[in-house]
Amino acid sequence: MVNQKGKVWRSTGSWYEVHTESGTTIRCRLKGKFKIKGLKVTNPLAVGDDVIFDLEMGEGEKDLGIIKEILPRKNYIIRKSVHKTAHGHLIASNLDQAIMVVTLTYPKTSMGFIDRFLVSAEAYSIPAILLFNKMDLLDEASLEYQEEIMDMYRQIGYTCYSISALRGDNIDIVKKLIEGKISLFSGHSGVGKSALINTLIPDLDLATSEISDFANKGVHTTTFAEMFESEPGTFIIDSPGIKELGLMEMESQEISHYFPEMSALLGQCKFNNCEHTNEPKCSIKDAVEAGKISDSRYISYLSMLEDDDNRR
Numbered sequence: 001m002v003n004q005k006g007k008v009w010r011s012t013g014s015w016y017e018v019h020t021e022s023g024t025t026i027r028c029r030l031k032g033k034f035k036i037k038g039l040k041v042t043n044p045l046a047v048g049d050d051v052i053f054d055l056e057m058g059e060g061e062k063d064l065g066i067i068k069e070i071l072p073r074k075n076y077i078i079r080k081s082v083h084k085t086a087h088g089h090l091i092a093s094n095l096d097q098a099i100m101v102v103t104l105t106y107p108k109t110s111m112g113f114i115d116r117f118l119v120s121a122e123a124y125s126i127p128a129i130l131l132f133n134k135m136d137l138l139d140e141a142s143l144e145y146q147e148e149i150m151d152m153y154r155q156i157g158y159t160c161y162s163i164s165a166l167r168g169d170n171i172d173i174v175k176k177l178i179e180g181k182i183s184l185f186s187g188h189s190g191v192g193k194s195a196l197i198n199t200l201i202p203d204l205d206l207a208t209s210e211i212s213d214f215a216n217k218g219v220h221t222t223t224f225a226e227m228f229e230s231e232p233g234t235f236i237i238d239s240p241g242i243k244e245l246g247l248m249e250m251e252s253q254e255i256s257h258y259f260p261e262m263s264a265l266l267g268q269c270k271f272n273n274c275e276h277t278n279e280p281k282c283s284i285k286d287a288v289e290a291g292k293i294s295d296s297r298y299i300s301y302l303s304m305l306e307d308d309d310n311r312r
């Protein structure tokens with residue numbers, strides 16, 4: 001059969017698991033070379049890609065598909081290739097949103113880590129959501145502190161919720177947030193991302209790690225992203241081992257554009273090449289001073305700027 005349409009749910013590098021709209025799963029191979037204009041990547045296909053394939057009969061037991069075409073991507077995320085530094089590695093495509101599971105304690109997710117994730121999401125124009133997990137472990141004072149942090153992010157425009165994957169708090173809200181969408185889940189190991197996905201898809205039974213092993217890097221053996229359907233039409237992409245929304249190089253000048261509360265003020269600095277560090281009459285520093293931009297966000301900005309300078 002020729003020209004069937006499907007979506008890539010899983011990739012092992014040489015095989016692609018493609019799901020058709022009629023609900024069948026076909027193992028596919030890729031035929032020929034596929035290149036994305038202006039983008040150097042080590043892998044041509046990502047989870048979430050829509051493809052056209054031909055069905056060829058396998059050796060009796062299994063059908064086999066040959067992917068002939070990758071349909072245009074709405075968006076995609078890449079991380080730096082471990083092997084070839086000038087190349088990126090495609091992680092996932094056609095995302096509706098990126099969800100980061102964080103915990104302010106047990107373990108601590110740093111504000112810098114959260115902000116890097118948000119900046120990447122802005123750079124990719126993918127809506128970002130923060131889920132603060134393990135609220136069952138927090139006392140009143142810690143919950144209040146968490147509420148303040150969430151308020152700060154909400155004022156910038158990000159959706160935030162306190163949840164508990166184990167106790168079930170606000171899981172119905174999470175279900176509403178992801179309904180009918182393709183959501184990428186990420187997070188530091190140990191925050192409960194697997195536990196949350198298991199709560200959303202009880203049949204799945206992803207392995208969760210004990211607190212004692214998450215300090216130990218390399219707990220996760222799979223590094224391939226994988227897509228699951230939690231409800232008909234609702235998709236979750238899990239990306240084990242990919243903690244950040246990896247991003248390719250970014251110019252110093254670009255970084256502030258991806259802090260929404262800064263980008264609104266950018267035209268108002270005295271110098272139009274202002275880096276918002278030591279320059280006089282800087283609208284960003286004034287806003288930090290006035291408490292309109294939070295200190296922690298500004299510190300994250302400076303640290304990203306520094307990383308960028310160090311790369312030069």
Ligand code: GDP
Pocket residue numbers: 133134135136137163164165166167187188189190191192193194195196207208209210211214
């Ligand atoms: P992952 O590395 O982000 O996938 O984290 P896991 O899902 O493996 O969870 C790490 C540990 O945190 C496990 O021991 C989970 O049982 C625990 N955990 C996950 N979610 C919660 C939660 O909401 N509350 C509590 N108390 N523990 C949780």
Ligand code: ZN
Pocket residue numbers: 269270274275276277279281282283284285
């Ligand atoms: Zn400035």
